[in-house]
Amino acid sequence: MPSLELFSMGFLDSITSQYGFRVVTNNIGYFLGGAGYTIFITAVSVAIGMVLGLFAGLGKLTSNKLFYFLSTAYIDFFRGTPLFVQIFLLYFGILPFIYDNDPVSSAIIALGLNSGAYIGEIVRAGIQAVDVGQMEAARSLGMNQRQAMTYVILPQAFKIVIPPLINEFIALLKDSSLVSAISVAELMHRGDLVFANTYQATWVFGAIAVIYFIITKTISIIGDHVERRLATD
């Protein structure tokens, strides 16, 4: 009765299990492939989120009522409901009526829309953190609103938002594990499959956690580097 033996195994037995170690080493290529998927999905979602977030953030600061309303409604909805629900709603409930949707593109759309809402708030805060004197100086030189934003305000806001943006990238990368539920073959999903076949929870999910950590740590190191390079003082 192997199943009985399985459940009687203690934590110490579990982490010292040579079988568990072999499960990880045998599947490491498979896991890393999943990590590649995770990075790809996150990167594309972040790119979409940045564009949406820039518009949503500007929308929250504009005097144009329609643009303001759309941005606020968008941010409120995607910040106010669980990402997990959004993924299911889009994958099963909305996207099938728009196109012949597959898990990967649905995941990217859900994560992109969700991160756009958070990035929108980051962008808004970043723009507001730039001293009002900067806008006045730019306008007094004869720049219109758009020129002042492009050449004076946004470059300074960009520097301010790097730390919260890096935070958002990391959060999104971790949250991308939720799309395993719609069977996107990313890192978490592959961990889940290997676990289901081997029952080596400690080893398998431990390895998955380490891989996630290595990726997020790398992002934060890159973020620090960018921040240092942009510093003028």
Next chain:
Amino acid sequence: MIRVVNLHKSFGQLHVLRGVNFSVAPSEVVCVIGPSGSGKSTLLRCINQLESANSGHVYIDGEELTHPKTDINQIRQQVGMVFQLFNLFPHKTTLENITLAPIKIKGVDRSTAEKLAMELLGKVGLTDKAHVYPNKLSGGQKQRVAIARALAMQPKVMLFDEPTSALDPEMVGEVLAVMQDLALEGMTMVVVTHEMGFAREVGDRVVFMDEGVIMEEGSPEDIFNNPCNPRTQAFLSKVL
């Protein structure tokens, strides 16, 4: 050059400008003095429409800025402004601060813009600071760069909003000297200031404001030596 007619401006309940009438002739240097909260800076900011007035009219060179059809950006290019807190662009070097607007708005090519910028830096005595960022400059140097930046648009008028009020005392002189040179070259200037010495020496005319109106105006000698209005007398007795 500048004409302000019956200008009113309120911030909520606060009635800051209560019917200001005022004009500046070409090449004239007008110094606006008065206690804090008297509306001096608001008047200046209404002239280039950084604040929009509630009622009244502002004309520069015959064009009405307060008219809704006026292209305000076009006119602002001809009206330089220098701020109390400098407002240099911290992400740009001194040279880039000066060339940004000419290149991006006027479409001047980079080398021409940089040549003009270097000339202006020479004029304010900061040629050696062309490639440093603003945070490496002292307050007086920042303000001189800010003046050069405004001049790079080749304005017809320069507005100064308390340009030396945020400076350490030893740096006030260098900024005032640059402004004096500018006045001698015939620039039309409106200077809101607490520097009575500058107003007396460089001003063609001194305007005393209090409680949102112009209480008294005249030549520096008249205002400083024989003020008629009791408010002016009271103010000057405190600051001189």
